[in-house]
Amino acid sequence: MRPPAPPGTAGRRLAELGDGVVLRDLYDEHGSAVYHSLAGGDTHEIRELVRAVRPHPGPVLELGAGSGRHTLPLLALGREVTALDLSEGMLELLSARLRDVPALRDRCTVVHGDMTAFSLGRRFGVIVLGTTSVSLLDERGRAGLYAAVREHLAPGGVFLLSTVEVTPEAAEQVEFEQAFLDPRTDRGHVLYEYIGAGSRTVTILPAEPGPGPVDVYTTTIRMLPAELLVAELADAGIAVRTTHPLPAPSDRHRAVLLEAEVSR
Template identity: 45%
Template sequence: MSEKIARGTVRTTRSDVLLASAGGRGVLCGIYDEDAADTYHDLMQDADGTAEAREFADRIRPESGPVLELAAGTGRLTFPLLELGHTVTALELSAAMLDILRKRLENEPPDVRDRCTVVQGDMTAFALDERFETVVVSSGSVNVLDDAGRPGLYASVRENLAPGGRFLLAVAVAEAVKSESTERQQELSGLSGRRYVLHARMSPVEEIHEITIYPADETADPFVVCTNRIRLLKVDQVVRELEQAGFDVVSRTPFASAGQGSEDVLLLEALPRVAGS
C-alpha cells in the first residue's frame, strides 16, 4: 500500500525519505491542507501572535473600521487583533481550519464573537460585499504564492480596499540569506503534548525555504508529513509588483516579531494609487 498524497502538495527531499520508511502509514500534505489542519493548529496554538498583531495594529488608524485579515488560518493573528479591540473579517481557504477557528470563537465572550466575521475564500481571488480601510497579510503568507498567484492577491486587495485604505503585508525577503545552502532540525511540542520534528532547508540558489514537519514518534499511524515551500522574494521585486498593481509603497519596516527562520521579514505598507497621480 502506498502513501496518501494530497493534490498539489510540495514534495521535499526529507519527505521522500520519511514516506519511503512509513509505507502505507504515510500521509503527505501541505501545511495548509485539510489533512494538516490538526497538526497546524496544534503547533500554532503555542505560537503567540500578539506581538505580530501589535505591529500591525500600530499602523491601523483608530478611527478605521473592520480589518480584513487574509490567510487567517486557525486564528493565530485573528484573536490577538480582536483582543486589541479591532473588528476583524477573517478570510481563509481551508474549510478544516475555518472549522477550528469557528470552534475557538464559540469559547469567546459575545462581544468578541460579534466583532469577528469568518469567510471562506482564496486570498488570490476574492470579492466581498464590504470595502475595508485596512487589509493585513501575516508573515510568510505572501511567500507561499508563486509569480502567477501574487498578482491575483494584489488585484483582489485593491478591489476590496476603501479609498485611502492601507494594505499591510509581511514579506520574507532574500537579501540577508547566507550564500550557501543550510539545513537545520529541531523538535517541537504541540499544545496537545504531541512531539514533532521540524526539518528546514534554506537554498539561496533556488530562493526557497523548504519546511518538513512530521511526528517525533516514528511508529505513528497515520504518519502525517506536512510540507511547505516559502519563496524568498527580493524587496524591490515585491515593491515593483505592487506598483504595477496600482499601489504606492509608503514604508518598509523590519518586522521584529516575524518568528523563527533565518530570512529577514519586512512589513510593507502600501496605499492604492489615486487615479491620475
C-alpha cells in the same frame, strides 16, 4: 492532491519509513491542526501589525486569517474584522476560538474564500495579509491578490503585508532541523526546513513514528524579497509608503511589514 516528496533530510527520512507514510499538505484539513499547534502561540509580528493598524480607521479585512493568530488581537482593537481563508480546517479552528470569546465574535465575519480572487461587495479601511502568507502565492496568484485588494480598499485605506527572507548566512547552510511538542497530544515532532533556489520547503513528521500509517505534513514556500513585492505592487497601482522591521521567527530569517495604499 498529494504534495511532492520533500527534498533533503526530510525526503530521506520518508524513504526510510517506506510505504507507511501518508504525505499531506500542511494547510489541508488534516495539517491545519498541526500548523496551529506549531504557530498558534507564535507572537513574533502581532504587536507590530496591531500597531500599524491602529492609526487607520474603519473595518479590517484579514486575508489568510488561518486559525486566528492575528484575528483575535485585531478584534481586541474594537474593530469589525472579516477573516478570509481558503482552508476550511483553519476556519473551523478560528470559529471554535471565537465561540470562547463572545465579547469579540459578534464583530467577526468568517469567510471561506480565495485571497487571489474574492468579491465581498464592500470596502475596508485596512486590509491585512500577515504571517508572510503572500509567499504561498505564485506570480499569477499575487497579481490576482493585488487586483482584489484594490477593489476592496476604501479611499485612504492601507494594505499591510509581511514577507520574510532567508539571511545570506542561512542560505549557505541549506538545511535546518527543529524539534517541537504538539500540545494537543504531548507528542514530539521534528520540523525540517530545506532552502532551495527561491523557495524553502517545510516538512513535519513525528519524532518517534509508531506502528501503522505515519502522517507527514509538508509545504513549499516561496522566498519573496521585499524589493520584489514593492515593484509588483507599484505595477498594480499600489504604492508602498512605509516599511516596518519585524522580529524574525528565527535568526536565519529577516522579516519586514510593508504598508501600502492605492496610488492610481
